Amino acid sequence: MTDDLGPLRQAMSDLSEYGGEADMYERALRRSRQSQRRAALATGAAAVAVVVAIGGTVAVATRDRADPPLPPAASGTGDGAQTVDCPSTQVLGDLVELPAGWTFSSRPVECAQTWAAVDVERPGAGGLIYLFHYTPGTGWRFQDQGNGWDCTELGLTEPASFCTS
Structure with a gap:
């Protein structure tokens, strides 16, 4: 083939x-x-x-979310000092975390211009004061803790019980 x-x-x-x-x-x-x-x-x-x-x-x-709350409005006074709505103890308590056993006292918050102070009770120790400062745009912020501050260093023109002078 x-x-x-x-x-x-x-x-x-x-x-x-x-x-x-x-x-x-x-x-x-x-x-x-x-x-x-x-x-x-x-x-x-x-x-x-x-x-x-x-x-x-x-x-x-x-x-559908609500706008965030605005900080308290600050207003100027005629002498150049600024005043702010005084915050509640609950508002200031949301800014700091207290150590175990510490509480804010039942005494109301004391405010002077842009400063706020609240008494803190500590078990087995003396009282303490927490100091807060208001800044426009930022709002209230924790500043310091102690027993008193110099009012002139804080820029206060009016007396306050948390001031030593």
């Missing part, structure tokens, strides 16, 4: 003279670039979808 491949070989030879060569390299490059563009577009679309989803969730979550 013999195969007669002569006519087939002749036909293939004739076709190769007229058909030229197959350009597989250019087609492979074109397909690769097209795949890269599709991948970049898909990645960009996914990133946009994530940003929109997160932004939408945050917008919905914060839509």
